[in-house]
Amino acid sequence: MPTKIEKDAVTGQNTTGHEWDGIKELNTPLPTWWVYLLYATIAWSIGLFVIYPSFPGITGYLPGVVGYSARQELADKMKVEKEVRAPFLDRVRNGSLEDIRRTPDLLGYAVAGGRVAFAENCAGCHQSGGAGAKGYPSLADDEWLWGGKLADIQKTIQVGIRSMHPDTRTSLMPRFGTDGILDRRQLDDVTEFVLSLSTKPVDPAAVERGRRLYAENCASCHGEQGAGMREFGAPSLTDKVWLFGGDKPSILRSIAEGRAGVMPAWGERLDPAIVKMLTLYVHTLGGGE
Amino acid sequence: MPLDDGSNASFYATRTKVYPRSVAGPYRRLKWALLVLLLGIYYTVPWIRWDRGLGMPDQAVLLDLPGRRAYFFWIEIWPQEVYYLSGLLILGAVGLFLATSLLGRVWCGYACPQTAWTDLFMWIERLVEGDRTQRMRLDRQPISAAKAIRKAVKHAAWIAISAATGGAWVFYFVDAPTELRAIITGAASVEVYFFIGLFTASTYLLAGWAREQVCTYMCPWPRFQAAMLDAHSLVVTYRGWRGEPRGKHKQGHGWEGRGDCVDCQACIAVCPTGIDIRDGQQLECIGCGLCIDACDDIMRKVGRPSKLIAFDTLANLEAAATARSARFRVIRPRTAIYAGLLLAVGTIMALGLALRSSVELTVLRDRSPLFVPLADGAIRNGYTVKVLNKAREAEAYALAIDGLKGARLAVIGDGEVEADGATALLEVRPDAVGTFRVMVRAERGALAGESTPILFRVQGAAAQASHSTVFLGPKP
Numbered sequence: 001m002p003t004k005i006e007k008d009a010v011t012g013q014n015t016t017g018h019e020w021d022g023i024k025e026l027n028t029p030l031p032t033w034w035v036y037l038l039y040a041t042i043a044w045s046i047g048l049f050v051i052y053p054s055f056p057g058i059t060g061y062l063p064g065v066v067g068y069s070a071r072q073e074l075a076d077k078m079k080v081e082k083e084v085r086a087p088f089l090d091r092v093r094n095g096s097l098e099d100i101r102r103t104p105d106l107l108g109y110a111v112a113g114g115r116v117a118f119a120e121n122c123a124g125c126h127q128s129g130g131a132g133a134k135g136y137p138s139l140a141d142d143e144w145l146w147g148g149k150l151a152d153i154q155k156t157i158q159v160g161i162r163s164m165h166p167d168t169r170t171s172l173m174p175r176f177g178t179d180g181i182l183d184r185r186q187l188d189d190v191t192e193f194v195l196s197l198s199t200k201p202v203d204p205a206a207v208e209r210g211r212r213l214y215a216e217n218c219a220s221c222h223g224e225q226g227a228g229m230r231e232f233g234a235p236s237l238t239d240k241v242w243l244f245g246g247d248k249p250s251i252l253r254s255i256a257e258g259r260a261g262v263m264p265a266w267g268e269r270l271d272p273a274i275v276k277m278l279t280l281y282v283h284t285l286g287g288g289e
Numbered sequence: 290m291p292l293d294d295g296s297n298a299s300f301y302a303t304r305t306k307v308y309p310r311s312v313a314g315p316y317r318r319l320k321w322a323l324l325v326l327l328l329g330i331y332y333t334v335p336w337i338r339w340d341r342g343l344g345m346p347d348q349a350v351l352l353d354l355p356g357r358r359a360y361f362f363w364i365e366i367w368p369q370e371v372y373y374l375s376g377l378l379i380l381g382a383v384g385l386f387l388a389t390s391l392l393g394r395v396w397c398g399y400a401c402p403q404t405a406w407t408d409l410f411m412w413i414e415r416l417v418e419g420d421r422t423q424r425m426r427l428d429r430q431p432i433s434a435a436k437a438i439r440k441a442v443k444h445a446a447w448i449a450i451s452a453a454t455g456g457a458w459v460f461y462f463v464d465a466p467t468e469l470r471a472i473i474t475g476a477a478s479v480e481v482y483f484f485i486g487l488f489t490a491s492t493y494l495l496a497g498w499a500r501e502q503v504c505t506y507m508c509p510w511p512r513f514q515a516a517m518l519d520a521h522s523l524v525v526t527y528r529g530w531r532g533e534p535r536g537k538h539k540q541g542h543g544w545e546g547r548g549d550c551v552d553c554q555a556c557i558a559v560c561p562t563g564i565d566i567r568d569g570q571q572l573e574c575i576g577c578g579l580c581i582d583a584c585d586d587i588m589r590k591v592g593r594p595s596k597l598i599a600f601d602t603l604a605n606l607e608a609a610a611t612a613r614s615a616r617f618r619v620i621r622p623r624t625a626i627y628a629g630l631l632l633a634v635g636t637i638m639a640l641g642l643a644l645r646s647s648v649e650l651t652v653l654r655d656r657s658p659l660f661v662p663l664a665d666g667a668i669r670n671g672y673t674v675k676v677l678n679k680a681r682e683a684e685a686y687a688l689a690i691d692g693l694k695g696a697r698l699a700v701i702g703d704g705e706v707e708a709d710g711a712t713a714l715l716e717v718r719p720d721a722v723g724t725f726r727v728m729v730r731a732e733r734g735a736l737a738g739e740s741t742p743i744l745f746r747v748q749g750a751a752a753q754a755s756h757s758t759v760f761l762g763p764k765p
Binding site: 016027029030031032033034035127128129130131132138140141142143236239240241284285286288 | 299302303304502506655656658659661662663665666701726728
């Protein structure tokens with residue numbers, strides 16, 4: 001490319017001397033100090049290379065003269081944070097659940113911590129916010145299988161349900177159909193009766209037949225009126241909350257095949273203070289008693 | 290191919306140092322007056338006291354970042370109300386547009402901090418090193434004890450002003466008297482010293498060294514101000530029709546057949562950006578009008594009418610060249626639009642401030658669960674209710690809901706909150722945000738489908754606020 005600097009007739013300025021398809025560019029020189037700024041940034045970057053970890057190697061990396069490490073910085077920050085929180089955590093660990101509930105700042109701390117612990121450990125089954133799913137009870141409603149008082153919730157979290165814990169909460173819903181305790185006709189009659197406890201009966205004759213079967217087979221756990229019994233984790237059959245579905249096929253299946261949901265014992269895995277925070281968090285979800 | 294192949298043209302230019310001469314005249318006096326006023330405001334405002342009662346900051350203008358409050362005399366702004374700041378910035382921008390479309394670059398020439406501090410620094414330079422010619426001579430001289438002393442005194446004064454500037458900046462964010470003591474005794478925080486250092490360095494560099502280069506190379510405003518200017522804006526102009534053909538004039542000679550410009554170059558000598566206004570409108574011109582003062586002085590001396598260089602419109606300039614005159618049109622579409630905008634934004638802001646309530650309500654719906662079917666068939670929704678009490682006294686607000694028949698409220702997690710079903714009493718500390726978990730329960734029959742619009746209301750002793758949201762339920 002030829003280089004020919006010309007004076008532009010209109011502006012009186014020189015061109016850069018280059019021509020692209022007849023287009024010439026005016027030379028508007030950059031201030032020299034601006035270029036020095038570029039050099040300064042280059043020098044700065046070299047400084048960063050020397051001071052901070054930079055080049056990767058096969059077995060490690062160039063650590064830099066000040067020995068900075070983002071991992072160490074995080075560890076230090078976590079350590080400081082732990083120290084800051086230690087007094088709160090101690091108060092949660094040593095205080096009674098009722099006392100914590102009555103102390104607003106402590107309750108706020110416990111519920112916030114409980115929310116995080118819940119998301120990590122519980123939300124997989126009980127869903128975010130304790131919304132629950134089929135087979136996994138909602139923790140936000142006012143129906144509790146094993147009790148909704150602080151102490152009840154704490155115990156359930158600690159020992160679990162049908163878990164490996166020696167003191168686990170446990171009970172057995174018999175498989176009335178699978179094990180041949182009731183025949184197909186009887187199962188249908190009991191189902192009709194159970195439906196009648198909460199909704200309108202479909203077949204009055206079947207309900208009457210089912211009533212006797214219910215008293216013989218079910219009332220010992222679910223109660224004479226179907227109100228449920230928390231000692232056995234037996235749900236109320238009279239309300240609108242159904243863990244495994246409230247339509248006829250679902251209820252029939254529950255009776256025929258039994259139900260035995262399992263919850264792990266978290267007392268073995270989590271710090272007692274975390275269990276307390278979880279208890280308080282679950283208690284504030286809306287159903288706490 | 291290297292870029293500079295075969296050429297001796299340089300793509301980098303060394304700066305031609307500008308030595309502006311001192312000048313006297315009405316525009317110079319106006320510039321001094323504005324400089325004293327604006328810098329006076331900047332340095333003294335943090336020291337104005339304003340009593341807000343016990344335990345509250347008594348600084349009239351304070352941006353309390355750790356406390357999350359901004360104080361401006363009787364106004365107290367919370368972070369949620371940052372739109373007032375946006376409004377101020379919009380007012381500033383539109384005001385700048387209006388001033389520019391009417392009067393050209395008066396902001397650049399008179400009010401811009403870069404102009405004000407540069408002017409102050411040049412004044413000190415003149416006091417220490419003398420006027421234009423003496424300064425040029427001093428710079429040409431080899432280094433000597435006298436020169437070194439002069440330079441040292443100048444830079445020391447510059448740095449002192451810069452430090453005061455940086456210090457004053459910090460005072461807008463902390464209590465000025467307390468912090469000044471802390472800064473002097475070395476007890477201030479690292480951040481405070483950092484920001485003082487930062488603003489000291491930038492003031493010293495920009496006003497002492499960079500000067501007009503900030504305007505020509507760094508500032509975006511000169512690049513797009515042309516969009517606000519038109520032929521009817523007042524700008525600093527050289528009346529070429531009167532001045533040309535220019536040339537030296539000897540005393541006793543007549544003025545026939547020649548222009549009034551005696552080519553004395555006074556206008557170039559006084560220009561703070563070192564340009565020749567006779568070349569016409571140019572990006573470097575900051576519209577300060579010092580060349581007008583300089584030229585008028587010369588015209589008086591040679592006995593010609595003044596205002597050979599003047600604030601004039603390009604339309605009038607063109608008309609005058611053909612011996613007509615053009616009216617200065619203040620009301621033009623663009624000025625009307627800018628003024629209208631200014632008025633509208635100003636009114637909105639004034640109304641917003643006047644109608645500002647001492648309580649604000651925010652309601653966040655629970656995302657999970659969206660709704661909870663209860664044992665008796667009713668539906669419950671959870672909300673996080675935040676009540677902002679901007680008053681200085683603690684207050685109990687009555688919370689109620691509109692739009693949901695038979696809705697019952699319960700406040701969770703705080704045993705001291707009273708809820709009688711239809712309303713709940715929420716206690717909020719003074720100058721604080723109260724956060725409450727509120728459960729709303731309604732019978733299925735009261736719901737208008739999957740989503741029912743509802744309105745949360747809080748009623749305090751003197752103030753009230755509301756927030757609209759929805760109540761969700763299952764598919765009917």
